[in-house]
Amino acid sequence: MTNWYNVGRLVNTHGVRGEVRVLSNTDFPEERYANGSVLKVAKSPQSEGTLVTVRSHRTHKNFDLLTFEGYNSINEVECFKGSYLYVSEDQLSELDEHEYYYHEIIGCTVVDEEGTKLGKIKDIIETGANDVWVVDRQQRKDLLLPYIEEVVKEVDVENKHIRVHVMEGLDDE
Template sequence: MRAAYKNIARVVRPHGTKGEVLVAPLRGLPLLLTESMQVHLTPPALKRERTSTVESLSVTPEGARVRFSCARNLDDAESLAGCYVLASCDDFELGRLDSAVGDLLGRSVVDERFGDLGSIVEVMETPANDVWVLDGSSHGEVLMPVIDEVIVELPEEGAITVHIMDGLLDL
């Protein structure tokens, strides 16, 4: 049987000149990376190892600073920017992933212009990004992409603030 894998983070940008990168967790998850964890960086590059090991990890105000075994210098780190970090579900507590998604369910979502959009009733995983299914407002069911351009504020508790793209509510 093949192991199940999940995208758990995204490489934001290089940090410094020694191959470190800043990494952001996905879909409001806690940081699931740990030192010595084997990961896959997707999409794969022709001249890069397919698997990599988390050699060091530190949490800073900017985000998680990570050194992967496949990145030894600034050029290597730059090639990782935008990659997703894929990890085997066996390498982290699946309960942490489930509870993070579960914590989103029922949370209210408020748009800066349109006000209350309802609450999250489902989190759909798609290859590109997650989609929140919102329901319970005068707008009916709203499918909202979970991308940086839309999410304004995602506090640990309370309403989530978003900026809906033009035309999304007209569909």
């Protein structure tokens, strides 16, 4: 069985020629949305969905605009609104050292340098400068950790475990 990973959400159509507006959550839009790339349009990674082949890609404002081979009008892509775009595991490329896919980080348990469990990563916020990892803490405000050397000390994606140094001012509680 193939694993599928979310690379964006189809939020709307664009124009009348079958173009769709995608709110992207991939660090590699040029690669993911390259002409000829095969993506799955579905409501969840487990659902069957529809396989589509990218015909064109361009950016407009904060969106990626895509057309798919064989889909030439707004009527043919209207049904995709609200669905997600997924890439298959075999299309993921090797990353450099200290680079990770979102799906590898989200769900990891975070501990401080003393080994105290802080919570689990539930989201990643792109800031432009560096990503910020959002740690869900039971009964407490989320902890926002910048992905920088001074904070993130060790990442073990195999065991879903991250060790961090909580710098002064990061945890205001």
